Amino acid sequence: MGESKKSRRQAMLLDSPWSEYDQMLEQRLSKKRYKHSLAVMERAIELARRFGADEEKAKLAGLLHDVMKDTEDKILLQFIEDSDILLTYADRAAPQLWHAIGAAVFLQKRLGIVDEDVLAAVRYHTTGRAGMSLLEKVVYLADLTSSDRDYGDVAKTRRIVDRDLDQGMLYSMKFLIGDLVARGRLLHPDTLACYDELVRAGVQIS
Numbered sequence: 333m334g335e336s337k338k339s340r341r342q343a344m345l346l347d348s349p350w351s352e353y354d355q356m357l358e359q360r361l362s363k364k365r366y367k368h369s370l371a372v373m374e375r376a377i378e379l380a381r382r383f384g385a386d387e388e389k390a391k392l393a394g395l396l397h398d399v400m401k402d403t404e405d406k407i408l409l410q411f412i413e414d415s416d417i418l419l420t421y422a423d424r425a426a427p428q429l430w431h432a433i434g435a436a437v438f439l440q441k442r443l444g445i446v447d448e449d450v451l452a453a454v455r456y457h458t459t460g461r462a463g464m465s466l467l468e469k470v471v472y473l474a475d476l477t478s479s480d481r482d483y484g485d486v487a488k489t490r491r492i493v494d495r496d497l498d499q500g501m502l503y504s505m506k507f508l509i510g511d512l513v514a515r516g517r518l519l520h521p522d523t524l525a526c527y528d529e530l531v532r533a534g535v536q537i538s
């Protein structure tokens with residue numbers, strides 16, 4: 333990471349509560365995941381600005397979306413079960429989703445964050461869902477197109493996302509669902525509902 337990029341990030345996290353969040357993430361996450369969190373924060377702010385979402389909320393949800401990503405499954409599951417969230421059968425069958433649900437619980441219970449839109453953006457950042465808000469789409473797509481991402485299709489995904497969030501959602505859904513099917517993995521109902529809604533709305537990738 334270049335010095336200017338680094339200092340720009342540091343400047344964004346100087347004041348309370350950002351500096352506390354920053355320290356907490358650095359402690360809880362691997363170096364790679366910590367850098368990813370900062371990159372998603374930056375990308376979320378950029379997309380929020382571009383598409384008129386709330387930049388502070390995008391910053392918050394982007395920074396904290398993976399706060400539970402390096403927590404052990406067993407501990408994560410217990411943490412969720414100790415909250416008032418009831419897991420569906422499909423949720424239980426998708427361990428990759430637990431860190432998102434757990435993070436939303438963490439934000440609410442440990443950090444006292446009450447904004448429903450921020451909590452939903454964190455909660456649905458792995459599956460998507462039908463009826464996503466502007467902020468939810470911004471965070472979902474920031475996670476997939478942050479500067480640290482390097483999967484084969486990332487440049488094209490970024491281009492589409494920069495043009496249109498719904499097209500970006502559809503393109504990502506097609507890519508992710510195709511990948512899950514190819515690997516014989518389960519599809520979460522929220523992901524299918526997200527995809528269906530985009531298709532039903534007539535979204536087309538131009």
Ligand SMILES: [Fe+2]
Binds near residue numbers: 398401432458
């Ligand atoms: Fe995640």
Ligand SMILES: [Fe+2]
Binds near residue numbers: 475
């Ligand atoms: Fe992430």
